[in-house]
Amino acid sequence: MEQVLSILLPHLPRWQYLDLHADTWEPIFCFLYHTQKRCAPLLQHVSMARCYTYFSLPGKSFLPQPMKRHFPLFGGGTPKLRRITLTGVHVEWTSMAFRNLTELDLRYHARDVMPTVPEFIRMLSTPQLLQKLAIVGWGTRWCDEMWEGNVVVLPHLLDLHLGFFDPLHASHLLTLMKMNSLTSIVLEEMSRNVDKFIMPTTDATPVLSHFIHYAHRFHGVERMHLRMIHCMPEYFAHFLEVFSSLRDLTLDGVPEPFLNALTSRPHEYGVVCPQLRFVRCRGLSDDAIRNFIRSRANSHHPLRSVNSEVGVSCETSTVCEVIGKTGLSIVPVD
Numbered sequence: 001m002e003q004v005l006s007i008l009l010p011h012l013p014r015w016q017y018l019d020l021h022a023d024t025w026e027p028i029f030c031f032l033y034h035t036q037k038r039c040a041p042l043l044q045h046v047s048m049a050r051c052y053t054y055f056s057l058p059g060k061s062f063l064p065q066p067m068k069r070h071f072p073l074f075g076g077g078t079p080k081l082r083r084i085t086l087t088g089v090h091v092e093w094t095s096m097a098f099r100n101l102t103e104l105d106l107r108y109h110a111r112d113v114m115p116t117v118p119e120f121i122r123m124l125s126t127p128q129l130l131q132k133l134a135i136v137g138w139g140t141r142w143c144d145e146m147w148e149g150n151v152v153v154l155p156h157l158l159d160l161h162l163g164f165f166d167p168l169h170a171s172h173l174l175t176l177m178k179m180n181s182l183t184s185i186v187l188e189e190m191s192r193n194v195d196k197f198i199m200p201t202t203d204a205t206p207v208l209s210h211f212i213h214y215a216h217r218f219h220g221v222e223r224m225h226l227r228m229i230h231c232m233p234e235y236f237a238h239f240l241e242v243f244s245s246l247r248d249l250t251l252d253g254v255p256e257p258f259l260n261a262l263t264s265r266p267h268e269y270g271v272v273c274p275q276l277r278f279v280r281c282r283g284l285s286d287d288a289i290r291n292f293i294r295s296r297a298n299s300h301h302p303l304r305s306v307n308s309e310v311g312v313s314c315e316t317s318t319v320c321e322v323i324g325k326t327g328l329s330i331v332p333v334d
Helices: 002-014 025-035 117-125 167-174 203-215 233-240 256-262 286-298
Strands: 017-022 046-049 083-087 103-107 132-137 159-164 184-189 222-228 248-252 278-282 305-309
Touching: 002 025, 017 025, 025 046, 159 167, 167 203, 203 233, 233 256, 248 256, 256 286, 286 305
Parallel strands: 017 046, 046 083, 083 103, 103 132, 132 159, 159 184, 184 222, 222 248, 248 278, 278 305
Antiparallel strands: none
């Protein structure tokens, strides 16, 4: 790696985009070590990934421990840097590189290399125009108790992607951030992303309860993607009531009774999510989708489009089926 850097680093003042992926930590460590004091005046986008997610699992620690050190990310300055994606790659979390960001994406880190709560708040307080934030994994080193200090206000944040192993940890993480301008939310339980043989049984109620408790902050959300989220269907209905402006919903690997929350629960405005028009489903049965479409049409809040990935028989895979008077059809796609 040092030989490669000896060729590349003289051109660092010209770099605009950096994309570095490695299967092991040593090349990334070498890169961070040799660039920790360098300036990248034209750099706009950094994406670095350690392509091994095992260490992000609960109870795991970063390896190799002798290379655990946190380096500044281009400590000499990155005045034009706007987007950072770090997948399993840790840096000095209070680096000035975070100052002018509009997008920040942190994924699959070992928990013991994540920022402390004060470092996390300082990191997110620095970029005044942050619009997109993804935290997939842990977010902070320890966040198992309610934080009684200051929280970070993110007035321009539009998109939030939160993936979690521990719902209680994730709920406490959410309390560290005040987000009043969100238009898009992704929530996902992470276990199957790291190990496909793990069946998610985690109750996401602590995460959903945050959105219920601070409902007034999320009325502007128009798009939502829920992946492997599990809880009692009744509680899921309370969660959906928060999002009166929701237009686009994706349900991926969720229990089928979740669909009932969008049709059967009485609501002061007539129906939950009255603005909902576009729905995508994965892993739900044909009958559940049909009943959902019919019920939604009967509620006088019909859907405009429903896309579903389901296992269908040979007969339904060759026949276009009109669903009653809903205006929608099941159209098989090869």
